[in-house]
Amino acid sequence: MPFYADVPARRTRQVLADAGCLALVAAAVLAGRTVHGTVAAAAEPARRFADGSASLAQRLTDAGDAVDGTPLVGDEVADVLDRSAGSASSLARAAAGQHEALLDLATTLGVLVALVPVLLVVAVRAAQRVRWARRVRDARALAADLAGDRVLALRALQRRDAGPLLAVDPDPAGAWRDDDARAVRALADLELTALGVRRRVTATPTSTAPRSP
Structure with a gap:
């Protein structure tokens, strides 16, 4: 650990x-x-x-x-x-x-x-x-793929202040709901940074789902 x-x-x-x-x-x-x-x-x-x-x-x-x-x-x-x-x-x-x-x-x-x-x-x-070590271990395991990024992004939405969230997207919850890969990745990185962790396994976004109006 x-x-x-x-x-x-x-x-x-x-x-x-x-x-x-x-x-x-x-x-x-x-x-x-x-x-x-x-x-x-x-x-x-x-x-x-x-x-x-x-x-x-x-x-x-x-x-x-x-x-x-x-x-x-x-x-x-x-x-x-x-x-x-x-x-x-x-x-x-x-x-x-x-x-x-x-x-x-x-x-x-x-x-x-x-x-x-x-x-x-x-x-x-x-x-x-x-x-802290267990949270970091779990976060690194989640950061290994896109599905895990969505979990980290959700944690960021639940735990982080509004300022950093709005800096990712004007509607961070909507971006997560619509599976906006860029926003999800940024929110996941926000959660990793809050834990003091740098991403070690790159989960490359393959596509960006269209945002609902």
């Missing part, structure tokens, strides 16, 4: 639309990264608290080991230090869990903020391009 139009003006609009789509995708990805970075930064205090609590627990454990076995009060002090180390370790695990949860949230939000707009933009643009 065709990817871009043959007519430069239509092709330029398509390229600009595709570039705009890519710009929106880039903006969505940047927004996702920004959201991820912001939420991840909010998790940094939890990480520092977890590291500090773990370090405190290790120091308390070392201190308890150092005084363990000291006469008179060694065992009691060691027990207090061990309990304090356990509490610090619990705080460290809680803070580490909070840090991990915030990082997971940052990843989830970042992906959603980036992915949802990207999917929407790409889906809409892809649907537009596929629809």
Whole structure:
């Protein structure tokens, strides 16, 4: 199927639309990264608290080991230090869990903020391009013979503005009804041009039917 139009003006609009789509995708990805970075930064205090609590627990454990076995009060002090180390370790695990949860949230939000707009933009643009490509494929197939030209001419009468139609013939509908080959060909070309397509198969008019009075 065709990817871009043959007519430069239509092709330029398509390229600009595709570039705009890519710009929106880039903006969505940047927004996702920004959201991820912001939420991840909010998790940094939890990480520092977890590291500090773990370090405190290790120091308390070392201190308890150092005084363990000291006469008179060694065992009691060691027990207090061990309990304090356990509490610090619990705080460290809680803070580490909070840090991990915030990082997971940052990843989830970042992906959603980036992915949802990207999917929407790409889906809409892809649907537009596929629809246009199918119309172009059908139009090129119709332009291969005179009967197809009549179908294209009828579409032009239904879809195009009055100005271009009247430029083909003062009575374009009458010319189509009377099977005026020249007018039918011109109306078909008008429809092809509107789609951004150049005629590739020449359907040479063989005769011009007489116009009814």
